[in-house]
Amino acid sequence: MYRVFETIKVVDGKPQNLFYHQKRINWTFHNYYKINPSFSIEKISAGLTFPDGINRLKIIYDPSNVEIQISPYNRKRVDYFYIVELDHLDYRFKYENRQILEQYCKADYGEPIFLINGFITDTTFSNLAFFDGHKWWTPSTYLLWGTKRELLIDSNKINVSEMRLSDLGCFKKFCLINSMNEVDEFSFRIDSIRY
Known part of the structure; x- marks a missing residue:
């Protein structure tokens, strides 16, 4: 193990x-x-x-x-995102060996967003939240149960919804949330996602 x-x-x-x-x-x-x-x-x-x-x-x-x-703390550099479509990826536990995720990383400063069975989930190191101009939304599907994601949901700072790739056009920007980053602290324009 x-x-x-x-x-x-x-x-x-x-x-x-x-x-x-x-x-x-x-x-x-x-x-x-x-x-x-x-x-x-x-x-x-x-x-x-x-x-x-x-x-x-x-x-x-x-x-x-x-x-x-x-x-x-030194924030990871990310210049753009790309979609990786999979049927299954099991990262329920925060393994020290991250090869299961890192095999999908490219050599530059791109970061994968995993699409599992058509639903948006996470990046290799964060949950996601999307802003529609009024509210922040996080996908109901995720790879890892994130501690910051859970806190933000419980404190009503983000809402939960199913999200497919076709839903991205409804949002103005998105951010990466993890234990080190607050909502909207590490954010990007939607067009930084290449698909």
Whole structure:
């Protein structure tokens, strides 16, 4: 079995969104490792010292080991997007080995958007949200249950809807959401998607 990981945003020494990260850790232990969770990220992070600014806390784990990495956050460069159409892609768990996703990446700064059975899902490192001029919408289909996506849905900052490729013309822009990025913080014009 692969190890899995969590990436947690830390702002001026304060880890963000721990409730949802712990929820996903607990779910992963129950559904992937088939055992009860063995650690609390609140307890782990309380014993750590972070530099000022925005940092990335990466917790890599399996049932017998927890590894901690702290690094400054550097946003990934993305110049354009392209559609990858598949019938199936299983990335329910946040595997440390990301070859299942990265095999679809190109050598330049393009980023795939996965279309599974005709429905828009995610990129290799984020969930998606689309803006129609009034509201933000996230696809009801996704590869990975995102902690930030869940928080934004629960706080009514984004809405959920089925999305097909033909629906993209209804939107003005879209953004990448993950633990490190807020809604509309890492956004792009719709015509940056090539299809």
